[in-house]
Amino acid sequence: MPNYSKLILSSVTGRSRLPRTPFPTIQKLGLDAPALELMTDFYRSPAISVPADLQIDAALDRMIYSGVRLLFVVGPDFEVLGDITSYDIQGEKPMHYLQSQDCTINTCSRTDITVKDIMSPVSTWHVLRYESLEHAAIGNIVETFKNLRQRHLVVMQTQRDGTQTVRGLFAASTLESTLGHPVEIDDTVSSFSDIERVLAT
Numbered sequence: 001m002p003n004y005s006k007l008i009l010s011s012v013t014g015r016s017r018l019p020r021t022p023f024p025t026i027q028k029l030g031l032d033a034p035a036l037e038l039m040t041d042f043y044r045s046p047a048i049s050v051p052a053d054l055q056i057d058a059a060l061d062r063m064i065y066s067g068v069r070l071l072f073v074v075g076p077d078f079e080v081l082g083d084i085t086s087y088d089i090q091g092e093k094p095m096h097y098l099q100s101q102d103c104t105i106n107t108c109s110r111t112d113i114t115v116k117d118i119m120s121p122v123s124t125w126h127v128l129r130y131e132s133l134e135h136a137a138i139g140n141i142v143e144t145f146k147n148l149r150q151r152h153l154v155v156m157q158t159q160r161d162g163t164q165t166v167r168g169l170f171a172a173s174t175l176e177s178t179l180g181h182p183v184e185i186d187d188t189v190s191s192f193s194d195i196e197r198v199l200a201t
Contacts, residue, residue, distance in 0.1 A: 029178050031139035038138055038178060039155060039168040047166060049074045052081055052116035059115050060089045069173065070152045072166065073119045080166055082119040085152065093118040130157035130167045138178070145172055145183050 029037060049072040050059050059071055069086040094110055097103050097117050126148070133155065144153065157167035176182050 033138050035136040035141050041168045054115050056089045056113050082121040084115050084119040127154045127156045130155050
């Protein structure tokens, strides 16, 4: 067995900081490019999540630090319960919650609002299926976003045992950076069947 010598330790002098991983350069892609090239694949980069009982401003701080605008909300066993966006936190949802019966009974303030109070539960999601994206192009994603009121599209994948996995995410901001122009998002909410119809074209 080789003999290993101990390493020398040193003191820390002066100021120190944590490294920041640079955000990847967004590649310019055309409408005919495969949609999967634009998807954030959570098999390659981790999804950012927060517990349901986290205060909303703390969740916003997490978004700012992580450079994202959407967080997945998880329970104690890391089951996905929903999602929350920066638009949820900075928009009208906190005020609506403060005016709701659930809140006024407890005479609560903004500091009492947690992620679970204003998140979008999984049961309300309209998602894309990973299996349907094999032949989809970025142009299909553009048309899908145009029929939605949301700026994120969750991609779900069905595993062999039947379980559902959040496989990835499309963000309108990434799409706009890729195309070099904004995507007009309609005020009408699209159903899941509408999304499937768009991807089938």
